[in-house]
Amino acid sequence: MKRPYWVGPGLTLLTYLIAFAMFFPILWMIMTSFKTEADAFAFPPQVVFQPTLANWQIALFDSNFLDHLINTLLITLGSTLLALGLGIPAAYALAYYQTKRSDLTLMWLISTRMLPPVGVIVPLFIIFRDLGLRDTHTGMVIIYSAMNLPLVVWMMRSFFLDVPYEILEASRIDGTSLLQEFRFIVIPLVLPGLFATALLCLIFSWNEFFFAFNLTVTKAAPVSVYISSFKTAEGLFWAKMSAGATAAVFPVVIAGWVAQRQLVQGLNMGAVK
Amino acid sequence: MTQATATRPAADNSDLIYSLRRWLPLPAILFMVAVTQVPLVVTLGFSLERWNLLRPQRRRFQGIDNYPDVLSDPNFFTIILNTLIITLSVVAATLVLGILLALLLNRDFAGKGVVRTMLITPFLIMPTVSAVLWKNVLFNPAFGLLAALAAMLGLQRPDMLQDFPMFSVVIVTVWQWTPFMMLILLAGLQSLDHDQIEAAQIDGGGYLTLFRYIVLPHLRRYIELAILMETLFILSIFGVIFVLTSGGPGTQTTNLSYGIYQEAFQRWDIGEASAMGIFAIILANIVVLLFVRVLRRGQAEEVTA
Missing domain, CATH: 1.10.3720.10 (MetI-like)
Structure with missing residues (x-):
């Protein structure tokens, strides 16, 4: 069972790429929540920007x-x-x-x-x-x-x-x-x-x-x-929407990250028994 | 004799416990009867009535008339078909992606923990957030990321929700449910006996042979369970459709859940919505029965093997 030397690193790279693609919408949501509304709509989409907390302030406290x-x-x-x-x-x-x-x-x-x-x-x-x-x-x-x-x-x-x-x-x-x-x-x-x-x-x-x-x-x-x-609310307040959405999922995402082992155990209960 | 006297107090105690413990499941059973079985019977009752909340004074018993009404509605056929298309394509796609990701994660590499964490995140996010995020930030035909990407490549900006509504619903749902499949199958892979794999490798089995004859049979139980659970969830998805397409354009992405919601809470037709609800229950039962048969067959094969 010899395989070429590049298969291992290649598979790892593929894993990284898929993981990044799956996570990207969430990453983009988090990034958008720190943009100004103007930056959120900029074309081409901005990867580097001046972060602001203004949307968080509005999304959390003025609503x-x-x-x-x-x-x-x-x-x-x-x-x-x-x-x-x-x-x-x-x-x-x-x-x-x-x-x-x-x-x-x-x-x-x-x-x-x-x-x-x-x-x-x-x-x-x-x-x-x-x-x-x-x-x-x-x-x-x-x-x-x-x-x-x-x-x-x-x-x-x-x-x-x-x-x-x-x-x-x-x-x-x-x-x-x-x-x-x-x-x-x-x-x-x-x-x-x-x-x-x-x-x-x-x-x-x-x-x-x-x-x-x-x-x-x-x-x-x-x-x-x-x-x-x-x-x-299309096209108007993406940054504020992203801030609210990020805040809404934050507690459960963190809990799920910390307790991954328990989560897997819970989901597999039926299969194991 | 001394033995008996020594355990005597314990025996008395356990008599009391015995009378008590028999009733321990009762609160849970009564609660579940009240919250799930009573409404079930009431649904059946409502389905035999002509009752629209906009004209409550005309409420009356009318027998089974709602059922032929539902069945002869051409939209109902579309709705059932949409439900099946969404469910089958999501389950099939997540199964393939889930197996692939589980196999990729069942190796040792740097940053494995971080990668797994990233991959499970879509499952932890509430469906309405996923749908709002995809609808606006990714799918928006003017400013969305997808449109921007197409424009940078010199292509026409796609209007996903208008032109490919069903595909969009499926994509978002697959994104959400792939981690679920992956996690269950990964646990299955990790319970695989390594000696068996090594033995097969020594025998000169290639990767595909290994997968086909050792990994897949071992995963079978996990795959069946994951498919059953996911199918039941996907059959009644609502949030993603409500936010992304509102069942449209037209009825192109209306599934059973959304159709019943419209009948009950937009047209306020309690009778017909209840009859549709009965069909939803029947559909879920068919799925469960099919799976019970598959599981039984699997068990029988294991016994004879």
Whole structure:
């Protein structure tokens, strides 16, 4: 299996080129956010320019951006906590105390994630309107919790199954209560998995658009909805738009970069088990 | 005997736990029934009504009439076709790109961490930001980067969203979903047994043979799972279409999600939108059933092998 000396470096170069091409739109967005509006429209496009923070100032503070960012934060954190709170006990029971119905329950819970959002959006809209949940944080927390709960059950059950049974058995003979067992033995062992699960919940909730767009108006509208309003702002405020867009994705991108290993682990749960 | 008395307190304790733990999944189940199954049944109910929110006083039960109405609408056929075209082309393109990138990343080279970080970023970005970015900064026919590039090469500035709307939607979606495919397949490659590869190399297998007979069969499970998950997501994409093309020009890029959105929240026809929603559910179920069959067949082959 001899191959020419240039194949290795050639493949590496190819990898660099593809990675740069994939990342380029994001790089360009970040660069545009530091240009003046005039520079953003310059022809030929400017690679070297005098950076300015003016657009960031306007995009963040002279607009409703921060209100929507707070909405996103509240909804994302609230729904992740609720999904974990409901999903972890279920996953725990499904992993350790299997009954005849456990597999069926698990399959059913996972199948709810396969339901297309458009299949339930019409009644949700009507129900939310009648219950006064439309355009509220509570309503969005409920929807996103339901969206992430199957994922929580599926992933956490797998992580619980990885805990060696001998450890649990030993603690039970010592007379540890269920809550103690959970708090002091199981949770520390599955903490990395819990982190990966929470991260995926956060990403999905943060980026969701369909439910948010149809079930909120202004009061509870998250950043994803706010950004979509730029779809008709063609040709006018690219630099400000880029600053807002960069700020909107910043927290999740950084979290994803830092926790790449957990992200990969989370996405592969199904394939590994 | 001493053994029994020693474990006695624990046994009592576990009796209590036993009665408790049976009910642990209940809150999650009740919550999911309320938020997903109740609306599902209500969709079915609404689909049997004539009900337009602009004329709410005329709401009445009318049986299955909405279904023939939906099916005989020529637009509905276009919408289903668009949904399938988008889904199939995005899944196929991300699969090819994902395998290629996973193979390239499964080597040792300088700056691998940075390269992987750059490659996963499109997946982390919210779809509306991606779409707004591509629509304005890249695709804008007058000032966009693509137009500028074409002008510098002396070509005509392309109006991507007007002239190639479907292609544009697919490109942006492929850009977003390639990292997902890549990450799953990369994990698959990394779990590959190196001894097996070395043995095959000693036997004189070329790279293509190696890929065809060792790497691909090993990746199969990962590929199937990635395709299933991605297909379900792409079948109901909405944000990219809403921002990029609003389903247009005409109905050229209207998929099922966007079509139902228009029926429900622009024409306010709750009955017909619900009937369309039922079709969306049926479509998703067909996909899931197909995959379950494929997965089962795979398992059966593994058993007989």
